[in-house]
Amino acid sequence: MHNIRQYQLPLQRYMAMMDLQEGNERLFYKLLIDNVEELLPIVYTPTVGEACQKYGSIFSRPQGLYISLKEKGKILEVLKNWPERSIQVIVVTDGERILGLGDLGCQGMGIPVGKLSLYTALGGVRPSACLPITLDVGTNNEELLNDEFYIGLRQRRVTGQEYADFLHEFMAAVKQNYGEKVLIQFEDFANHNAFDLLARYGTTHLVFNDDIQGTASVVLAGLVAALKLVGGTLAEHTYLFLGAGEAGTGIAELIALEMSRQTKTPIDECRKKIWLVDSKGLIVSTRKESLQHFKKPWAHEHEHVGNLLDAVNAIKPTVLIGTSGKGQTFTQEVVEAISSFNEMPIILALSNPTSQAECTAEQAYTWSKGRAVFATGSPFDPVEYNGKTHVPGQANNAYIFPGFGLGVVMSGAIRVHDDMLLAASEALAQQVTQENFDKGLIYPPFSNIRKISAHIAANVAARAYELGLASRRPRPKDLVKYAESCMYSPIYRNYR
Ligand SMILES: NC(=O)C1=CN([C@@H]2O[C@H](COP(=O)(O)OP(=O)(O)OC[C@H]3O[C@@H](n4cnc5c(N)ncnc54)[C@H](OP(=O)(O)O)[C@@H]3O)[C@@H](O)[C@H]2O)C=CC1
Ligand SMILES: CC(=O)C(=O)O
Ligand SMILES: [Mg+2]
DSSP: OHHHHTOOSHHHHHHHHHHHHHHOHHHHHHHHHHTHHHHHHHHSTTHHHHHHHTHHHHOOSOOSEEEEGGGTTOHHHHHHTSSOOOOOEEEEEOSSSOTTSOOOGGGGGHHHHHHHHHHHHTTOOOGGGEEEEEEEOOOOOHHHHTOTTOOSOSSOOOOHHHHHHHHHHHHHHHHHHHOTTOEEEEOSOOHHHHHHHHHHHTTTSOEEEIIIIIHHHHHHHHHHHHHHHHOSOGGGSOEEEEOOSHHHHHHHHHHHHHHHHHHTOOHHHHHTTEEEEETTEEOBGGGGGGSOGGGGGGOBSOOOOOSHHHHHHHHOOSEEEEOSSOTTOSOHHHHHHHHHSOSSOEEEEOOSSGGGOSSOHHHHHHHTTTOOEEEESSOOOOEEETTEEEOOEEOOGGGTHHHHHHHHHHHTBOSOOHHHHHHHHHHHHHTOOHHHHHTTOSSOOGGGHHHHHHHHHHHHHHHHHHTTOBOOSSOOSSHHHHHHHHSOOOOOOOOO
16 A cells, blocks of 8 residues: 555556556455555546546556457357356446446446456455456547557447347357356446347346446435435435436336335336436427437426426426536536425435536535535545535445345346345445434445445345345355355465
């Protein structure tokens, strides 16, 4: 840590950590686990975003497995080149929507690498069982195409049947090489592919989309915890999203599902409590024909509303959630408006990295006069307002996917079911203590994450057994203890 701390710039610290991961993996994980709050912003958001943007020019050694269009027809052979045989979790991207930074092509590799290091550090999945993959299907990022240090194919993205065939070959090759029980996490695909891939492979493979499903689970947990501060039930609140893509509609759907279970009301009715704004304004029924399929369930009856401020004033939400990928979109007027009709507005600025957050912590607390219950996707420091310290929570799917993955792996689950996402969410919400609430936090600190992950894993595994989706026999009696016993620990063996 002394060495790492000598670097002034976060990107230099990132590069030092990557060198360490390559040169002394056990020490890398020891540092990451013991200093998680300090190092998470380095190996994960926000610094990993900058690293992906500059990936070509900071490149020293390859990490992960690249599969490019040139390998079409030979993907199985390429997979066989990976030295580890026993893989439990794959995180795969095609780099088209890296955080809120857009199309970074092959340079998106930083994301699968970073996510999988959290699978190990936060969730205890063995490093050798983790495989980061980037599919190089080209990039539409002109700057990268003209960058001498770009590491990927210099061509525009393939789409349509050619893309679908390539993905299909990849999915089939993974199953053939690693069997049915490898968890494939789709990460940072653009929404025009992400929903379709999940629907297409959800019934044949063990797949999970972190941006749609993991994010939904973490946000639902935060909302359930927030109700202890704010009062009311899920169904008594009104939700407004800025951003109706993977994260926005994924979260909205899981809230509606949980609301429907709690109130025994049809899910269609529950969806009416949830409104979304996209780049064209509030999603309303008069726009239904021209909407992408994942937006249609949210096209409620309402007149046209063109922007977020007008939508806030029209809908009067109690909860405002930012999933737009666009920074500074929760303006002072927006935060003041929601604060004018809520004693304690719940405001989540989920977009990553920090530069894309819908507002900063300081803005949220100042403009709401210290009344907002606030969390962000990337970390923000505590803020002093009117003599009180406000600590923003980090609403990031990193709370969920490591424990979720561990639960799937340890139970030998063969499919991911929505109930398993609800189980993960419930377990996370239960880990928020009175001490956390007293600080205004709706998430527990990351310093306890391995214990939290063990509880998430246990709840996910328990649900998988109940659903008949778990193949590991016999079912361990104490699933929390079993989860802990499965976790990788970076300790040196004593050979004496
Ligand atoms: N905290 C966390 O754990 C997570 C955070 N995220 C973050 O969420 C963000 C969005 O991700 P994702 O949902 O996958 O992205 P998508 O591209 O799927 O969705 C983005 C949505 O935002 C809308 N949008 C973009 N700009 C504006 C604007 N100026 N005003 C209103 N709406 C706008 C788009 O509108 P239109 O449909 O009209 O184009 C679209 O509906 C990213 O920054 C990502 O980092 C994602 C996953 C997890
Ligand atoms: C956290 C995450 O998955 C994202 O921002 O895309
Ligand atoms: Mg993501």
